[in-house]
Structure formats: C-alpha cells, structure tokens
Amino acid sequence: MQQNDFKSSSKGIQMLVDIRRYTIVPGMLKAYLEVYERHGLPVQRRHVGDPLGYFISEVGELNQVVHLWGYEDAADRQQRRAQMERVLICTES
Template sequence: MAIYELRTYSVIVGKMPEVISHYQNEGWPALAKHPKKLVGYFTGDVGALNELIHVWKFDDDADRRAFWAGVFSDPDFLAFAAKIRPLMREQNNKLMLSAPWGPQP
C-alpha cells in the first residue's frame, strides 16, 4: 500500500524568496537525481503564510526509508540543506495512507 508523506516547513518571515531561490538553484537539481517520488511542492497562501509544503508518494515504508537514505547521503543535497536549514523555523512531517474511496494521486 502506498504511503504519502506530507512535509510542511515553516519559513522565517521574510526569508521565503531566499528559500525559493535555494530550492530552484540547488535543492531541486539535487533531488531530481533521485527516484521520482514527489507528488508536488506548494507554498502557503491564505492562512498558511510562510509555509513550504511537499507531498511525496512511496510504495511502502521500506521505499520511503531507502529514498531518504539516498537523498541524505548525497553531497549536493547536504550542501543545499546546510544553506536552507537556518531559514526554517519548524518542520512537521505526516505519513498518510489513501482512503479506500475517491481519486488516488
């Protein structure tokens, strides 16, 4: 059964343009080298200001753990993470399963 991971990062007020630049220039190129698991990136709007949101889809928990192990052993990603972490106030992760009705991503 597929597992979806919702990652929400609260960005320090005023730092979103810098975060977006780092993701465009370093973060996404580093992540794009790894298996295609991303459903989408989103930025907060009304009521969710200063949030960067990711949704990832994995085959199962083993797939999820293998993916993140690969990402966190990538020197390009680690260099990006070192730049981005000081711009974040908080990170929240949720693991979710699809409901047994309705559309599936």
C-alpha cells in the same frame, strides 16, 4: 513530517505519501524558493523522484511550504531517502 497511505481500490493503486511542511522566516520565502529550486530540488529529484506536489501558503498560516512525496511503501521511502542522505554527507565532507 506526516505520512499517509493512499489506497484506491478501483485501480489497485497503493502509495505512501510523505507530507513535509516547513515554516520559513517571514520575508525570506522568495529567497528560500530560489535556493531550493537551484540546489535542493535537483538532488531530491535525482534520488527521491519528482514530488507529487509542492505548495506555498497565500492565506491562513503564512510562510508555509508543503512538499508531497510519493513512495511505494515505507521501505521504498527509507531506501530512497537514505541514498540521498549518503550523497549529501559525502558532499559535505
């Protein structure tokens, strides 16, 4: 996981960008994307919001998935991710 602060002085926009990169088992990318779209993304959207970006690699290091999530700041990220984690833990019990 990587976190970058994005700041635009011309518009006064500040944002914490959480960059998440995952390596998928070769040959399983299509299955991963189908399962994530059906089960993972709806939960994340409900608690974390829409991703800023979601990318897969076609050249270079293959079998990579990159998510970009935007937050107001580190406290906002911690609060939203903790809320999602509580829901997932309750679901697993």
